[in-house]
Amino acid sequence: MSRIRLEGLTRRFGAVTAVDDVWLDVADGEFLVLLGPSGCGKSTLLRMIAGLLGPTGGRVLLDDTDITHTPPRERDLAMVFQSYALYPHLSVARNIGFPLRARRLRKDAIRTKVDEVAAVLDLTELLARKPKELSGGQRQRVALGRALVRDPGAFLMDEPLSNLDAKLRSSTRAEISGLHQRLGATVVYVTHDQVEAMTMATRIVLLDHGKLEQVGTPEEVYDRPASTFVAGFLGSPPMNLVPATAESRGTLRAHATDLDIDLGIPAEMPARPVILGVRPEHLRLTTPEDAALRGVVRTVENLGSEEVAHCLVGDARVCVRGPRPLGLRAGDPAHLTAAPETLHLFDPDSGRRLAWQPTPDPAAAEPEVPLGSPA
Amino acid sequence: MTTEGAVDVEQSVGEGSRLRTVGGHAVLIVLSVVCVFPIYWLYATSLRAPGDVYSLSVLPWPLSLEHYADAFAKADILRMLINTTIVAVLTALGQLLVGLLAAYAFAGWKFRFQKLLYLMFVGTWLVPFQVTMMPNYVLLSRLDLLNTLAGVIVPTLCSALGVLMLRQHLLGFPKELLEAARMDGRSSWGILWTVVVPTLRPVLAALGILLAITAWNEYFWPALVLQRSNDVVQLGLRSFMGTEGNDWGPLMATAGLTCLPVFLLYMVLQRHIVNAFVRSGLK
Numbered sequence: 001m002s003r004i005r006l007e008g009l010t011r012r013f014g015a016v017t018a019v020d021d022v023w024l025d026v027a028d029g030e031f032l033v034l035l036g037p038s039g040c041g042k043s044t045l046l047r048m049i050a051g052l053l054g055p056t057g058g059r060v061l062l063d064d065t066d067i068t069h070t071p072p073r074e075r076d077l078a079m080v081f082q083s084y085a086l087y088p089h090l091s092v093a094r095n096i097g098f099p100l101r102a103r104r105l106r107k108d109a110i111r112t113k114v115d116e117v118a119a120v121l122d123l124t125e126l127l128a129r130k131p132k133e134l135s136g137g138q139r140q141r142v143a144l145g146r147a148l149v150r151d152p153g154a155f156l157m158d159e160p161l162s163n164l165d166a167k168l169r170s171s172t173r174a175e176i177s178g179l180h181q182r183l184g185a186t187v188v189y190v191t192h193d194q195v196e197a198m199t200m201a202t203r204i205v206l207l208d209h210g211k212l213e214q215v216g217t218p219e220e221v222y223d224r225p226a227s228t229f230v231a232g233f234l235g236s237p238p239m240n241l242v243p244a245t246a247e248s249r250g251t252l253r254a255h256a257t258d259l260d261i262d263l264g265i266p267a268e269m270p271a272r273p274v275i276l277g278v279r280p281e282h283l284r285l286t287t288p289e290d291a292a293l294r295g296v297v298r299t300v301e302n303l304g305s306e307e308v309a310h311c312l313v314g315d316a317r318v319c320v321r322g323p324r325p326l327g328l329r330a331g332d333p334a335h336l337t338a339a340p341e342t343l344h345l346f347d348p349d350s351g352r353r354l355a356w357q358p359t360p361d362p363a364a365a366e367p368e369v370p371l372g373s374p375a
Numbered sequence: 376m377t378t379e380g381a382v383d384v385e386q387s388v389g390e391g392s393r394l395r396t397v398g399g400h401a402v403l404i405v406l407s408v409v410c411v412f413p414i415y416w417l418y419a420t421s422l423r424a425p426g427d428v429y430s431l432s433v434l435p436w437p438l439s440l441e442h443y444a445d446a447f448a449k450a451d452i453l454r455m456l457i458n459t460t461i462v463a464v465l466t467a468l469g470q471l472l473v474g475l476l477a478a479y480a481f482a483g484w485k486f487r488f489q490k491l492l493y494l495m496f497v498g499t500w501l502v503p504f505q506v507t508m509m510p511n512y513v514l515l516s517r518l519d520l521l522n523t524l525a526g527v528i529v530p531t532l533c534s535a536l537g538v539l540m541l542r543q544h545l546l547g548f549p550k551e552l553l554e555a556a557r558m559d560g561r562s563s564w565g566i567l568w569t570v571v572v573p574t575l576r577p578v579l580a581a582l583g584i585l586l587a588i589t590a591w592n593e594y595f596w597p598a599l600v601l602q603r604s605n606d607v608v609q610l611g612l613r614s615f616m617g618t619e620g621n622d623w624g625p626l627m628a629t630a631g632l633t634c635l636p637v638f639l640l641y642m643v644l645q646r647h648i649v650n651a652f653v654r655s656g657l658k
């Protein structure tokens with residue numbers, strides 16, 4: 001198993017920069033998920049790691065070897081494609097054995113290995129079939145088997161579950177996670193599905209327009225989003241983002257139309273514009289006197305176990321999520337509040353997360369922008 | 376009332392379209408008779424008794440195989456058929472190989488002057504045979520290949536049609552399949568033979584048949600190269616044409632035999648051919 005390092009990896013297509021100066025260190029045995037909206041450069045990044053696409057700048061290192069200019073077949077990597085890319089003219093057994101035949105292993109060694117992998121993936125009965133005689137989930141497992149059979153240094157997967165229905169997707173998700181734990185394999189996994197990312201990843205990389213937005217564990221990216229992009233991408237519905245002004249009145253408060261909330265920071269500083277972020281599940285209903293946000297309910301969505309109320313506070317949209325029944329109906333006034341520790345502040349210009357630094361320390365490499373300094 | 380009216384309209388539409396169908400079929404029947412009649416006449420004449428060659432009766436009667444016996448006696452038909460088969464098969468295989476390699480390069484790689492080279496390659500299609508005929512002939516005579524089967528085959532090995540069709544198919548080839556094979560450890564050469572060729576087998580078969588039939592039917596070029604021999608059957612036909620008149624009976628018999636392999640090939644593989652061409656049209 002291997003460690004993968006990307007050093008300033010960049011790829012341009014004419015005027016478009018698909019991947020922009022990406023620095024990344026994927027530790028041995030890590031399950032790294034590349035997450036981002038469509039067109040943000042996930043596949044391009046993965047294909048550069050695979051060697052299917054040359055970078056226009058930067059380096060790729062596998063363990064300590066520079067493999068930037070090594071052809072794919074000499075890199076010790078296996079890839080699972082979104083379309084599965086099974087060889088249509090070959091049986092399942094020969095599809096799985098293909099990489100071994102390419103490496104000229106002995107026939108009986110190939111057979112043993114294929115049988116072993118087929119048993120792990122529950123494909124033993126299907127070994128004689130052609131890909132077109134398989135269901136989507138079975139094809140997906142064959143594609144996985146073809147990657148597994150090689151014992152590669154790392155697995156690269158490009159949206160391998162996106163062609164499956166919801167139920168199959170969640171079972172295959174568990175299967176892949178299980179495989180990762182059993183093999184201790186390094187995996188780089190591309191998806192635009194945040195549930196996949198949150199459930200499978202040891203670390204998530206959020207990409208936007210080819211740039212790294214944030215790298216961290218699922219908890220880190222969810223609990224401390226580094227930017228409004230990350231905050232607005234994760235969660236369903238995502239974090240509420242409301243433009244406001246931060247100002248000291250004894251303690252620091254954020255206020256806007258129909259909004260006035262305690263940020264829980266005992267500090268003095270000049271007023272400044274901020275973006276206030278609060279997750280829908282952290283907002284709770286309260287009495288009109290205690291309400292920090294006063295709005296009107298527009299619609300209520302029933303998710304089965306929970307309900308989501310879409311409200312309008314001033315002219316900002318704010319969602320509230322909670323156990324059903326939430327006790328709100330369209331047209332009702334909504335009186336909401338949230339605990340200070342669940343609030344997030346972002347810089348309106350850069351979108352970066354703002355942090356309160358009681359003692360500014362220039363040596364600390366905080367990615368976060370200081371909110372202000374003690375007055 | 377309204378429903379009845381609707382039914383009426385529907386019926387009249389049905390009748391109109393039935394009329395059109397009948398008309399269409401009539402045209403098709405006339406056309407196929409026009410196409411098939413000469414071939415029928417060929418076989419009919421070849422089967423008439425020697426005295427009846429100029430008979431205009433539609434049904435040949437009494438039937439006789441005498442012309443066939445005559446043809447076999449006057450010319451070495453079997454050897455000619457074998458030679459022709461060799462020429463057709465080798466030409467088709469050679470053209471397929473050249474076409475495959477060229478198309479793989481044109482479709483799979485980006486290199487300098489790619490467009491220009493491709494245009495030139497395909498442009499050879501537009502150059503009339505009469506233009507290249509003399510230079511090729513001179514070259515063959517310098518290489519001492521005149522009057523050999525190799526002389527017939529080698530100059531035709533590069534078929535623009537083959538390159539064109541195969542490139543089109545390769546452009547539609549799923550890219551992820553090629554990339555998967557690269558990840559799985561195959562070289563470009565290995566990918567061509569382990570992934571591309573097996574997947575394109577129906578296309579290659581259809582194109583191969585088309586090229587083989589074309590090569591089989593070729594008359595002029597073999598006639599030029601094989602001036603002093605009757606090595607291929609198309610030239611063997613000449614031996615029945617004399618200055619003092621043509622020997623129609625054996626000529627028709629030989630011509631009939633010449634057509635048979637092509638008919639057989641087409642009938643056996645018809646579905647294959649039609650499928651591949653329909654699919655190549657849709658993709």
Ligand SMILES: Nc1ncnc2c1ncn2[C@@H]1O[C@H](COP(=O)(O)OP(=O)(O)OP(=O)(O)O)[C@@H](O)[C@H]1O
Nearest residue numbers: 013016017018037038039040041042043044045192
């Ligand atoms: N061969 C190419 N030529 C030109 N532009 C390209 C090419 N490949 C990708 N791009 C551009 O690069 C950007 C990133 O593409 P990429 O395929 O990496 O996105 P992605 O994150 O994988 O999206 P998706 O989730 O839809 O698969 C897009 O803007 C795309 O248009």
Ligand SMILES: [Mg+2]
Nearest residue numbers: 042043044158
């Ligand atoms: Mg993609």
